[in-house]
Amino acid sequence: MDEAAPPRTLADESRNGLARSREAAAVEIRTLAPEERHAARRVFRTAMLFLGPLPSAESAENTGGDAFAELDRRFGAFVDGELVGCVDSFASWLTVPGGRRVPHAAVSGVGVLATHTRRGLLTRLMRAQLEDAAGRGDVVATLRASEATIYERFGYGVATQVGRLEVTLARVRWRPTAPVGGPVRLVGPVDAWDLFARVHEEAAHQPGAVGRSSGWWNRRLRWVREAATAQLAVVHGEPGAEDGFALYEPVRTPDWHVDGNRAVHVTDFVAGTPAARAGLLRHLTGLDFVDRVEFLEMSLDDPLPAALTDARAVRLTRAEDETWLRLLDAQAALAARTYTGTGRVTVEVVDPLLAANSGVYEISAAGAGRVSTSGPADLRTGIAELGAVYLGGTRWWQLTAAGRVEARNPAAVATADTLFATAALPFAATGF
Structure with a gap:
């Protein structure tokens, strides 16, 4: 004789009602229209808990901050007509071992509102994006993961890592055999933006390097213009033949002038030749009025410690995954x-x-x-x-x-x- 079914509770009714409402909801995955791009930025920032003020649509447009401005690559998830999730990418290239550059989709802006997670919306967004990118002829896709447990199920694997290097300048002594490099000069970080783009396009030839679209440069330029601290930049090489650059900023403290632990952050470091690398590093490690230089993103096997008589002048303070790659x-x-x-x-x-x-x-x-x-x-x-x-x-x-x-x-x-x-x-x- 079968046991009697347990009595239904109010919680059971609530869960069943929620399940039925989810099943009945109309879901649409499609590329976004131009007038929906600002809403997509809001969805992404809310999903990522970026709760600060969002520039207006007009402000973002005027300062080049509208994501990567490739709307036909931006997908949205709509539930009953409401935009609740999005995924973005821009066309780029990836340098592979041997030096070739293959067509590449640089994936960003992935997010689903907390009210609509666990419904398969992210899976549908990612599948639509992968199929679209493959159909365009992109050979690979890469992304930077906010969470390490999400993207493997969509075929992404950790292909590169990145480290943060901290250099104590008082301990820096270059070996006599270390390369010296060529001339380095200061430039205006805003005025030289086109120069930086050209140098990167020519210099970024290590395996794993990715191309930076015009939209990427536009958004980074907006960050530099709006930065609260001074932005400095140097280039290596004679005018017209530059082959490297570095962008850096001081980490201001209330007692900067008397602080014994003054730091500079290197936010972008690009060197296309050994001479460019040596010249830029000697400039940065020779700064006056500075105690520490921190390179925010460097390769884990960077040879800088081997070029110094005291390798402990350089410390790897953080290592983390960088490129998640999908064929x-x-x-x-x-x-x-x-x-x-x-x-x-x-x-x-x-x-x-x-x-x-x-x-x-x-x-x-x-x-x-x-x-x-x-x-x-x-x-x-x-x-x-x-x-x-x-x-x-x-x-x-x-x-x-x-x-x-x-x-x-x-x-x-x-x-x-x-x-x-x-x-x-x-x-x-x-x-x-």
């Missing part, structure tokens, strides 16, 4: 980069969202491409794990040891690590 066209991405060593490995890739990427790829120093095999591939991986190792910043052995890559041929793990290795760690040096 949109695995065939094109694997074929675009170079590989090292004499080995050969086959990799089975599984991509639940973009099924065209799933398949077996053979990789060697001669190149990479999809193949047909009668037996199992040497390695089996998800698309997020392939994104993590793609630039060389994450190793195959690490993901295998973590249980995230299946090594059907254990010897293939070392072979894959050799093939994907890069001389230096990949590094983007551009936030968005």
Whole structure:
């Protein structure tokens, strides 16, 4: 005899009513119209708890602050006609090992209002964006994650890391063999904005570097104009032949003139040649009236400590994930980069969202491409794990040891690590 059903409570009725209302809600995922862009900024800032004042639509437009101004790439989630979620991106390039630049979607502005989470809206937004970017011919997508547990399920893996370096100037002594660099001169940070854009376009050639769109520069310029502290900038090289620049600002304190711990933050550091790097570093570490220089974003394997007689003058005070990378066209991405060593490995890739990427790829120093095999591939991986190792910043052995890559041929793990290795760690040096 069946047990009697427990009596329904008011809480049960409330939950059931909420479930029915969610099922009945009309959901639409689409690109945003021009007049909806300001509302999208409000949704994103509210979702991220950025509760400060938001510039008016007119103010943002006049100062170049309207996100990245590529409205056909901005998607919104509407529930019963109300905008409750959004995701944005801008067209860019990504430098891959070997120096090629591949078409790249730089993803930003991802958020869903707290009142509408846990309904699958983010999944629908991300899927729409991935399919759109792949359809445009973008080879990869990258983003900077506000939370580390969200984006792996959409195929993103941690491909690069970034560190914060603190230099104690009183301890800086350059080794006699350290490079000196060329001439460095001060420039107006606003007046030289076009110069910075040109230098970055020519100089950012390390694996992991991403292109900065005109919208990116416009928004950063607005930040500089509105900054509460003084903004300073230097460029390296003769006029017309500049190959590096640095932007920095003092960290003002009430007792700046008598403080024994005066700091300067380097907010942007771009060097296209060893000479540019050396000249800019010597300028920054030679500043008077300053006790510490903090480079807010530097590669974890930066050689600055090795160039000083006291390596402890430089401290890594923070390390965190930087680039989360997603392959949109695995065939094109694997074929675009170079590989090292004499080995050969086959990799089975599984991509639940973009099924065209799933398949077996053979990789060697001669190149990479999809193949047909009668037996199992040497390695089996998800698309997020392939994104993590793609630039060389994450190793195959690490993901295998973590249980995230299946090594059907254990010897293939070392072979894959050799093939994907890069001389230096990949590094983007551009936030968005």
